[in-house]
Amino acid sequence: MNSKRLNLALVFGGRSGEHDVSLMSARSVMSSIDPEKYQVWQIGITRKGDWLTGQGALETFENHDFEALQPAILLKEGKTLNLYALNEGKLEKVSDIDVIFPILHGPYGEDGTIQGYFEMLDVAYVGAGVLGSSLAMDKGLTKDVMLNKDFPVLAYGLFTRNAIENNIEAVVEESETIANYPLFIKPANLGSSVGISKAKNREELLKALRLAAKYDRRILVERGINAREIEVSVLGNEALIVSEPGEVIPGDEFYSYDDKYIDGVAQTLIPADLSPEIIEHIQNIAVQVYKALDCAGLARVDFLMDRDTNEIFFSEINTMPGFTPISMYPKLLNHGGITYTELIDRLIALALERKADKDKTSRSVKA
Numbered sequence: 608m609n610s611k612r613l614n615l616a617l618v619f620g621g622r623s624g625e626h627d628v629s630l631m632s633a634r635s636v637m638s639s640i641d642p643e644k645y646q647v648w649q650i651g652i653t654r655k656g657d658w659l660t661g662q663g664a665l666e667t668f669e670n671h672d673f674e675a676l677q678p679a680i681l682l683k684e685g686k687t688l689n690l691y692a693l694n695e696g697k698l699e700k701v702s703d704i705d706v707i708f709p710i711l712h713g714p715y716g717e718d719g720t721i722q723g724y725f726e727m728l729d730v731a732y733v734g735a736g737v738l739g740s741s742l743a744m745d746k747g748l749t750k751d752v753m754l755n756k757d758f759p760v761l762a763y764g765l766f767t768r769n770a771i772e773n774n775i776e777a778v779v780e781e782s783e784t785i786a787n788y789p790l791f792i793k794p795a796n797l798g799s800s801v802g803i804s805k806a807k808n809r810e811e812l813l814k815a816l817r818l819a820a821k822y823d824r825r826i827l828v829e830r831g832i833n834a835r836e837i838e839v840s841v842l843g844n845e846a847l848i849v850s851e852p853g854e855v856i857p858g859d860e861f862y863s864y865d866d867k868y869i870d871g872v873a874q875t876l877i878p879a880d881l882s883p884e885i886i887e888h889i890q891n892i893a894v895q896v897y898k899a900l901d902c903a904g905l906a907r908v909d910f911l912m913d914r915d916t917n918e919i920f921f922s923e924i925n926t927m928p929g930f931t932p933i934s935m936y937p938k939l940l941n942h943g944g945i946t947y948t949e950l951i952d953r954l955i956a957l958a959l960e961r962k963a964d965k966d967k968t969s970r971s972v973k974a
């Protein structure tokens with residue numbers, strides 16, 4: 608056994624609707640991570656938010672059987688972060704932890720909340736920090752930043768649940784000034800197309816607003832276009848690797864939840880069939896978006912391309928994209944020659960690099 612192996616905490620599951628997607632991503636990481644370099648300690652977060660650890664935690668999560676696991680706690684003791692398990696009322700040290708890989712998607716995983724916790728614990732972790740994660744999670748705020756930078760986005764408006772509950776007529780009226788139908792209605796802070804609808808008339812808009820308001824306090828209404836869906840992977844902190852664009856060809860009328868996870872008829876095309884000029888344009892915007900939102904480690908940047916005019920619009924950015932070997936993010940990088948195992952390696956190295964960079968920040972007024 609190599610004594611220099613890094614102790615890595617793999618955190619999976621979580622409180623979001625994308626809990627199961629996270630388990631799939633974690634399973635893929637477990638089967639591909641280099642065991643010579645990393646000793647992996649598994650921490651699962653249940654849908655209710657309990658942190659559990661133990662032998663084969665991932666498998667027990669997959670089987671919905673949590674009996675054999677113990678409550679997990681991370682404790683910062685001086686410069687060391689330690690993982691403890693609570694066993695019959697007693698804390699038992701499991702291991703010290705060098706780096707955390709939170710392979711969590713959606714709210715409470717990808718939105719800055721857990722990143723804030725890791726910041727408090729002063730530990731290196733994979734992916735974007737608090738600001739990048741939370742900005743990227745909110746589709747409305749992301750677009751506000753994009754507009755400020757003059758990046759192309761589809762016309763949109765943001766409404767609160769309160770406005771929808773109390774004066775839906777006014778919301779409808781204002782929505783209809785954004786663009787002609789069809790309009791897309793989305794909860795601002797979800798993923799996986801949950802709560803998203805395409806409305807072709809006022810009646811559908813009313814239904815869509817009510818549905819989206821079930822999932823979030825902040826609702827986005829957006830101009831709908833007949834679009835090609837183009838995605839790019841970005842890897843890095845300062846020096847960035849940008850993949851060639853890939854294309855998603857949805858099986859449904861749009862790339863819906865069922866299409867993503869149930870029917871699975873959506874196809875991916877790598878690389879997308881685009882002109883060199885458009886590829887460069889898309890890659891350029893992807894890098895600028897990544898920097899503007901203070902992303903780190905990884906992100907998948909998604910675009911919509913108008914089929915009628917070939918115009919490119921920034922659509923959304925995912926700071927913890929689907930991460931199985933058949934997910935778009937690793938596949939695009941793999942097309943560029945980075946294997947899945949190497950990608951995991953690089954992400955961990957980037958986490959350590961970012962922590963070292965943060966540690967350079969002076970905390971004394973005397974600088």
Ligand SMILES: Nc1ncnc2c1ncn2[C@@H]1O[C@H](COP(=O)(O)OP(=O)(O)O)[C@@H](O)[C@H]1O
Pocket residue numbers: 761791793797798799800801803829830831832833834836857861862863909911922923
């Ligand atoms: N303005 C739009 N015009 C056309 N299609 C859209 C628009 N917005 C979203 N879609 C469709 O809905 C899908 C989900 O929307 P998206 O904003 O990507 O949310 P999610 O975070 O759930 O993936 C997209 O992949 C696309 O198929």
Ligand SMILES: [Mg+2]
Pocket residue numbers: 799909923
């Ligand atoms: Mg999307």
